[in-house]
Amino acid sequence: MEKLSTSLDTSVSPGTLYPELHELHEEGVLEQQELVRTKVYDIGDSQVAREQLVESAQAHFMIGQILRDALRQLDT
Structure with a gap:
């Protein structure tokens, strides 16, 4: 989160980021790969x-x- 916040020059919280990632996955824009304790998202479309x-x-x-x-x- 810290690296993303620095890159975007704004505060990013898990409560903001993860719902957006999930929605983009549901829309087919991102592909999701579940790992042991994390999920990796890649652009699908x-x-x-x-x-x-x-x-x-x-x-x-x-x-x-x-x-x-x-x-x-x-x-x-």
């Missing part, structure tokens, strides 16, 4: 994963634009 990443990136970009515009208005 790269096209669906790509589409979801693009959609997420576009949404985050739009939020960034809205916040930037709001900050500009506050500065004037």
